[in-house]
Amino acid sequence: MKKRACLWVVLAFLAAASLPAPLEGKTYIDIGSPGFRSLPMAVAEVDPETEGGSCRDPALSGKIAKVLLQDLDISGYFQILPPESYLLESKDVKFHPDGVDFRAWALIGAESLVLYRTRCEGDQVVFEAQLLDVLTSKLLTWKKYRAAISAFRAVAHRFANEIEKELTGVPGVFDTRIAYVSRATGAKELYVMDFDGYGARRITSLKSICVSPCWSPDGRRLAFTSFFKSHPSVYVLDLAGGSELRRICGTFYRLCSGAAWSPDGKWIAFSASVEGNSELFRTPWGGGGASERLTNDWGLDVSPSWSPDGKQMVFVSDRAGHPDLYILDVETRQARRLTFEGNYSGDPDWSPRGDWIAFSSRVDGEFQIFRIRPDGTDRTQVTYGPGDAMSPSWSPNGRLLAFSSNQAGNQDIYLVRIDGSGRRRITWESQDDSDPAWSPRPTE
Amino acid sequence: MKWDLRKCIGVSALLHLLIFWGAASLSGWGGPKTIYRPQYSVRLVGMEEIEGKQKGAQEKAESAQPSPPVEKPEPKPEPKKPEVQVPEKKAKEEPTKTAPALDKEKQKAPPPEPVKTAAKEKSPDQNASAEKQTAPEETLDEILSKIQKKVASRGGAVGAGARSSRGSGWEDRQAELAFNAYYDEVERRVRQNWIPPQNFDPRRESLMTVVSLVLLPDGRVQTSYIEQSSGNPYFDQSVMRAIFKSDPFPPPPVGLTKENFELGLRFHSSPVAQSPW
Numbered sequence: 001m002k003k004r005a006c007l008w009v010v011l012a013f014l015a016a017a018s019l020p021a022p023l024e025g026k027t028y029i030d031i032g033s034p035g036f037r038s039l040p041m042a043v044a045e046v047d048p049e050t051e052g053g054s055c056r057d058p059a060l061s062g063k064i065a066k067v068l069l070q071d072l073d074i075s076g077y078f079q080i081l082p083p084e085s086y087l088l089e090s091k092d093v094k095f096h097p098d099g100v101d102f103r104a105w106a107l108i109g110a111e112s113l114v115l116y117r118t119r120c121e122g123d124q125v126v127f128e129a130q131l132l133d134v135l136t137s138k139l140l141t142w143k144k145y146r147a148a149i150s151a152f153r154a155v156a157h158r159f160a161n162e163i164e165k166e167l168t169g170v171p172g173v174f175d176t177r178i179a180y181v182s183r184a185t186g187a188k189e190l191y192v193m194d195f196d197g198y199g200a201r202r203i204t205s206l207k208s209i210c211v212s213p214c215w216s217p218d219g220r221r222l223a224f225t226s227f228f229k230s231h232p233s234v235y236v237l238d239l240a241g242g243s244e245l246r247r248i249c250g251t252f253y254r255l256c257s258g259a260a261w262s263p264d265g266k267w268i269a270f271s272a273s274v275e276g277n278s279e280l281f282r283t284p285w286g287g288g289g290a291s292e293r294l295t296n297d298w299g300l301d302v303s304p305s306w307s308p309d310g311k312q313m314v315f316v317s318d319r320a321g322h323p324d325l326y327i328l329d330v331e332t333r334q335a336r337r338l339t340f341e342g343n344y345s346g347d348p349d350w351s352p353r354g355d356w357i358a359f360s361s362r363v364d365g366e367f368q369i370f371r372i373r374p375d376g377t378d379r380t381q382v383t384y385g386p387g388d389a390m391s392p393s394w395s396p397n398g399r400l401l402a403f404s405s406n407q408a409g410n411q412d413i414y415l416v417r418i419d420g421s422g423r424r425r426i427t428w429e430s431q432d433d434s435d436p437a438w439s440p441r442p443t444e
Numbered sequence: 445m446k447w448d449l450r451k452c453i454g455v456s457a458l459l460h461l462l463i464f465w466g467a468a469s470l471s472g473w474g475g476p477k478t479i480y481r482p483q484y485s486v487r488l489v490g491m492e493e494i495e496g497k498q499k500g501a502q503e504k505a506e507s508a509q510p511s512p513p514v515e516k517p518e519p520k521p522e523p524k525k526p527e528v529q530v531p532e533k534k535a536k537e538e539p540t541k542t543a544p545a546l547d548k549e550k551q552k553a554p555p556p557e558p559v560k561t562a563a564k565e566k567s568p569d570q571n572a573s574a575e576k577q578t579a580p581e582e583t584l585d586e587i588l589s590k591i592q593k594k595v596a597s598r599g600g601a602v603g604a605g606a607r608s609s610r611g612s613g614w615e616d617r618q619a620e621l622a623f624n625a626y627y628d629e630v631e632r633r634v635r636q637n638w639i640p641p642q643n644f645d646p647r648r649e650s651l652m653t654v655v656s657l658v659l660l661p662d663g664r665v666q667t668s669y670i671e672q673s674s675g676n677p678y679f680d681q682s683v684m685r686a687i688f689k690s691d692p693f694p695p696p697p698v699g700l701t702k703e704n705f706e707l708g709l710r711f712h713s714s715p716v717a718q719s720p721w
Contacts (some may be wrong), residue, residue, distance in 0.1 A: 026656075026707070027623070027707060029630055029707065029710065031634055031711050031712065032635070033713050034635050034638055034640070037639045111685060111689075167641070167678075168641050168678065169641060169676070169677075355648075
């Protein structure tokens with residue numbers, strides 16, 4: 001018996017020894033991110049003669065493409081390859097994904113390809129477009145839009161949104177709007193325009209001074225400060241029309257201004273004067289309930305802006321001697337100072353992504369746009385002169401800023417990417433345009 | 445009898461367990477042994493003493509044949525946690541960190557930037573071109589063997605990775621150098637072709653996608669698949685695009701690899717250079 005046991009032991013060891021030798025190790029190479037790079041993209045029209053010929057305006061297809069290219073350019077994600085570099089003639093480009101010669105696009109360095117065609121049916125335009133991945137020869141998205149010819153810009157914006165969503169994971173902001181203040185009529189009235197400056201329309205006729213517009217989170221209302229009843233007060237306007245202006249400050253507060261809608265839409269924060277000193281308050285929107293006082297100190301507290309989670313608020317206070325940014329914990333009512341540099345910081349706007357707070361600050365006698373992390377680090381200048389840049393407002397994806405600048409003499413609205421690139425003027429009135437407020441994404 | 449049988453079974457079971465445990469730990473059961481390339485870990489091998497001679501030797505190497513550069517840093521024997529002696533950023537900016545056995549052109553076109561102390565051993569070409577007048581006093585082989593002795597006298601294994609851990613011969617180290625040069629070349633190529641997405645906050649999220657590749661001898665990709673996803677499909681997609689663009693890869697070192705060369709690439713969302721979003 002013992003012998004047999006020993007035999008088993010020996011056999012077992014033999015079996016172990018005959019197991020495959022230790023595997024050769026596989027080597028792993030670490031590759032760090034190269035940082036931000038734009039994606040090379042080609043945009044080509046398919047069959048322009050046969051398709052576009054059906055439109056009364058032969059340039060319509062080109063107009064749509066121009067809007068599309070402008071959107072892609074504003075986003076900063078894409079590098080549009082010049083059409084001169086394309087190896088294929090427009091007539092050789094096939095619309096069906098199976099007919100696309102991907103090598104011809106890969107050779108010029110394109111990673112993505114947009115093919116589109118436009119035709120008209122009566123008063124309507126039909127815009128069909130594909131987004132293709134050149135490297136993997138895959139169709140990423142294929143959309144067909146039908147709209148009134150006059151709405152061709154919206155069609156291009158919609159597809160630009162699709163492209164950005166498909167390639168970056170976050171939809172673009174090309175169908176958003178910007179509310180702003182213009183003196184076009186002589187008085188300071190509120191206007192709303194597309195994010196790229198087109199389609200502006202006036203929405204107030206108060207013949208007074210309206211400032212500091214602020215969108216409700218559903219994009220249906222605007223809160224703003226107006227002086228039309230001699231002293232400033234915060235009002236809410238329904239953009240769909242119908243209801244009248246609604247004053248939200250109550251009767252108690254004088255000098256009430258600078259509204260900010262909480263991200264859940266339940267509160268409107270504002271500043272109001274109490275015993276000659278400006279403090280922050282919030283008042284419930286919709287349901288009843290009393291206003292709540294949020295700050296209580298000897299300094300002036302103004303310009304609140306909520307964090308995306310609604311738990312904090314950035315505001316301006318001169319409690320340390322000159323205007324600086326502070327962050328208020330809404331629950332505990334404790335405030336901490338955020339900015340220490342410069343002797344004048346104001347106009348804070350908390351990014352919808354939560355990662356940055358944009359504000360204006362005085363440098364060498366001029367106001368410029370800055371951004372800072374909510375923890376007070378990474379203070380970075382976004383705009384540079386000439387001229388003042390003020391009132392920054394974040395795009396819903398937290399990548400672009402709208403602001404006003406007097407760079408060209410009078411105040412105008414500009415866009416800039418978060419890294420300071422891609423600065424672009426979007427209003428061209430001879431009167432002042434200021435106080436931009438970027439809308440949330442439209443709710444479907 | 446009954447008791448004996450039970451005892452035998454018990455002992456046998458115990459032995460089996462022991463054997464399997466031993467075999468598993470030996471052969472890396474449950475996943476192949478992973479060797480991370482010690483990307484920026486360097487160990488200086490007495491450069492201060494041999495520097496002058498090496499310059500001469502390097503010049504000779506340049507004009508004669510593509511021999512492995514002697515001054516390639518010897519990576520630490522435990523490459524899983526590389527001890528970074530050169531600041532990572534500097535190392536990345538240094539275009540000539542590759543031991544240029546496969547890359548003769550690089551040697552001929554030295555970048556104009558000054559030689560950094562920490563990266564001295566990485567840019568022999570600069571030394572070579574700067575002091576071409578220095579006459580070589582010793583042959584390359586002599587210098588190589590000296591360095592070998594110096595390194596050996598320091599105790600410790602000097603090779604890195606599985607290859608050199610099994611043998612300590614000169615050939616292994618040559619292979620090691622060739623592989624490191626090759627890995628550098630792959631890293632450079634893939635990184636150049638990679639456009640990571642921007643739909644995450646690099647400060648809050650740290651993403652990593654691991655891709656497994658099998659390369660044919662000519663560098664073409666035979667198979668590629670995501671071994672470990674980052675959880676962010678756009679990040680994974682961007683990684684696969686980079687692989688597509690990099691295909692064909694540089695051919696693996698001739699004669700040193702099996703027919704199909706297996707390689708892992710780990711794509712990290714950091715460092716994010718100058719991108720605030």
